[in-house]
Amino acid sequence: DAACKNQPLDLVFIIDSSRSVRPEEFEKVKIFLSEVIDTLDVGERTTRVAVMNYASTVKIEFPLQTYFDKASMKEAISHIEPLSAGTMTGLAIQTAMDEVFTEDMGTRPATFNIPKVVIVVTDGRPQDQVQEVATSARTAGIEIYAVGVDRADMQSLRVMASEPLDEHVFYVETYGVIEKLTSKFRETFCAVNMCALGTHDCEQLCISNGRSFLCDCYEGYTLSPDKRTCSAVDMCASGRHQCDQVCVSNNGSYVCECYEGYTLNPDKKTCS
16 A cells, blocks of 8 residues: 655644543554555655644644654654543644644745645544634634544534535544544545546546646647637637748648749748
8 A cells, every 4th residue: 555646735643642542542543643644655845744642731742844754753653652631622723723833843834835734533522612723723724634433522523624524524433443544544635646547538638636637738729618628729810820821720730821823932931
């Protein structure tokens, strides 16, 4: 399951380690994080990853600028310890905004247009206000995925996640099956090259555009209103030719001719 050339992201995992998450379950979450990281194209110029851990307090395990290779990230994740009681999900998202999604901490500047993504993994009901914080995070351009496990409160997941909800809210019955979601995130973050898949219906050229594609045409053709097919440009009518006397359109191109009594010069444009 090789890493795909996904669009670069600034990705922050926010994991719940409150007392309701048993130690062996917390290990499963760490495996899940490592597996998602395995599917990403990680690096300083590609996808950067940070991990935050929360209960009644919030701990930034490592910010976006600490590790740029998978092995170091996974090693650091393996050493993460659960915190304690409490589920301050709102505080965790607020901390991500204030202390992780900053250029000082390795978030790339807005001009880079790199999506800011959060994945929250929780099995509880937030004990603080999550709605307002999540709304302001989304308004700030942060895309939020909410993963609920077991006793997680679905309503609070829906309140924190980005739209469309069916693509941003996931639920698994137990931590034992959380790894099932790895492929979901792989599909989500792997900008599938629709052109390479050959599933497009462009007549001439296909240009990959993130998770979608655009059609284009060869020189001398223009894209039709259906945005799929191409039609030849009438070079003579458009005045784009350089013929001295007569222009004859020819499938997106043209040839020059001369009036009777004249011959076409070697430059194929002027007549004498």
